[in-house]
Amino acid sequence: MSEEIYQQAIKELAQAAHGAGRLAQPTASVRLDNALCGDRVTLDLRSEGDTIAELAHETRGCLLCRAAASLLAREAPGKSADELARAHAALTALLQGDPAEPLPWPALSIFAPVRAYKSRHGCVLLPFRALREAIGSSDRTD
Amino acid sequence: MSFDALALRREFPLFAAVPAPFHYLDSAATSQIHGAALDALVRHESTRRANVARGTYRLAEAATAAYEEARAAAARFLNAADAGEIVFTSGATAALNLVAGAFGATLQAGDEVIVSLAEHHSNLVPWQLLRDRTGVVLRFLPLAADGRIATEALPAMLTPRSRLIALTHCSNVTGALTDVPAVVAAARAVGARVLLDGAQRVQHGPVDVQALGVDFYAFSGHKCYGPGGVGVLWGRGEALAALPPVVAGGGMVGEVTPERTDFAPPPQRFEAGTPPIAAAVGLGAALDWMAGLPWPAIHAHERALLDRLLRGLAGLPGLRLLGPADAAARHPIVSFDLAGLHPHDVCQVLDRHGVALRGGNLCAQPLMRHFDVAGANRASIAPYTTAEDVDALLAGLADAIRVLT
Structure with missing residues (x-):
């Protein structure tokens, strides 16, 4: 039900907009669109070695997309590319109904009710896809 | 009433x-499909399923007759002068692309096509592709603040190189109706053709293309209580006859030799391959039903x-x-x-x-x-x-x- 999707934790995360804005000197930048709904994430990344030092984003999207971007920006700094890939995979599995136990980030569980609405999975995953592309492009420039 | x-x-x-x-x-x-359209579609597939305009056996004759009756129903719905002016397509998008391809093939670099900023992507992107392919100039009618197409700006925009004005009849966003008489009057002054995207207009009743005075009209079956996968391009007889085919295959040819091919007259010239026969029959039933409302x-x-x-x-x-x-x-x-x-x-x-x-x-x-x-x-x-x-x-x-x- 939509009220389960739009629980307070999601609204608060979207409202908090952790990491909103752009970085002055990113090591990688990616802009990604969700063609279905027009949501857009522009994500800046500053890496130090294999670790995400800073992450910022401008997100034009629905509550789910903004909450996911906010969560990502809150959790990513200090994490390695592998840890972020595991979180991305865990979120994907959660949406597909096959959640990893335990979740690498407990807060990912707030997206569990979205599982029933396949058309919205892309909204939640868009910031994570943007980060994966940014890490990939960062790798290529190293 | x-x-x-x-x-x-x-x-x-x-x-x-x-x-x-x-x-x-x-x-x-x-739109939802009306029972008469669904019944006609199922009945056709159940009792008259055969290819059209090819076989000589009785079942094929019946299938062809049903398909051509659907064409006649579309002509009645649009008040077309002749059923031969009705081309069945897979939908409005295909109909608009057909005009972009066929009419576009008659244009030269520097010729102008005018659209508006209120178009559905299916009446915008085909023209961008044509522009990029041929050097045709794509120009945009501006909008009023409320999203209505500012047709009053049209006469000043048109030049001797203006060949086609392609606009929505009714906006899929605002519901705004385009001032078609103003568009047609401006187009006639420079000899340009007019194409209307009627996808959002047709579910609100029959259309009179002769009264509108346009040259081409496109719509989809699934938006007017008919089946999906079928649409209509109407073209004024002489306008259609002037166009080359864009999709080639069976059913749209006269004589074919290894060296060359004679093409059939419209509408067959634009219906290469097996058309969406049952869907067209269903659409015909939907249009006849609408005509009686x-x-x-x-x-x-x-x-x-x-x-x-x-x-x-x-x-x-x-x-x-x-x-x-x-x-x-x-x-x-x-x-x-x-x-x-x-x-x-x-x-x-x-x-x-x-x-x-x-x-x-x-x-x-x-x-x-x-x-x-x-x-x-x-x-x-x-x-x-x-x-x-x-x-x-x-x-x-x-x-x-x-x-x-």
Whole structure:
């Protein structure tokens, strides 16, 4: 039900907009669109070695997309590319109904009710896809 | 004359199949299929399934006769001068692309095609492709603040190189009706052709292409109570005859030798391969059914619902209507921004109320930019829409504000 999707934790995360804005000197930048709904994430990344030092984003999207971007920006700094890939995979599995136990980030569980609405999975995953592309492009420039 | 929308609703199988509450307000994307159209489609596939215009056995003759009768039904619906002016396609998008390909092939670099900033992507992107391929100049009619196409700007835009004006008949976002007489008058002054995208107009009653005075008219079956996968391009006889084919195959040829091919006259010239036969037959039944409806009473019904919706929307906090505020200037398609809430979030909440509402950029990104929104919510009213549907939408929108803020 939509009220389960739009629980307070999601609204608060979207409202908090952790990491909103752009970085002055990113090591990688990616802009990604969700063609279905027009949501857009522009994500800046500053890496130090294999670790995400800073992450910022401008997100034009629905509550789910903004909450996911906010969560990502809150959790990513200090994490390695592998840890972020595991979180991305865990979120994907959660949406597909096959959640990893335990979740690498407990807060990912707030997206569990979205599982029933396949058309919205892309909204939640868009910031994570943007980060994966940014890490990939960062790798290529190293 | 009174009109009983509930009785009409019973003629649409889907409404009996979907559990209540169910309030379908997305007919602008796809209207529900009428029972007569569905029956005709099933009957054709069950009793007359064969390829058309090829076989000489009786079943093939029957299939061809049914297909050509569907063509005649489309001609009656549009008041075309001749059934030969009706080309069946896979939909309005294919019809518009057909004109872009065929008419486009007659143009030279520097010739001009005029569209507006209010077009559905299917009447914009084909022309961009043509421009990029051939050097044709694509020009844009501006919009008034309320999204209406500023046709008064057209005469000053046109030049001796203007060849085609391709516009929507009715906006899929605002419901605004294009001032076709002004467009046709301006086009005639420079010898340009006029193409109308009628996808959003046809579900509101028969069209008279001869009275409109245009040269091409495109629409989809799935938006006028018919099956999906079929559409119509009407072209004035001499306009169609002047066009080369763009898709080649069986059924559209005269003599074929290894060196060259003679092409069949329209409409077969534009119907290469096996057409969507059963879907066309279903569409013919839908169009005949529509032709028999009491349209003045239906328009009064739709207008009353539109007024009810506009009044209700005006009472919601933070609501911004996109499009003309004057109900008389639009068909009952209403797009709006609800307090900056994302349309997909709004539609998700509405779905919980059993309200099928469309949200997103509505395949009209330039128009969204005009309104300075990323997307919009859209409610569209059809003859089977009821006051209960509108009230459920309004209650759901109030709930969406509560849930999402």
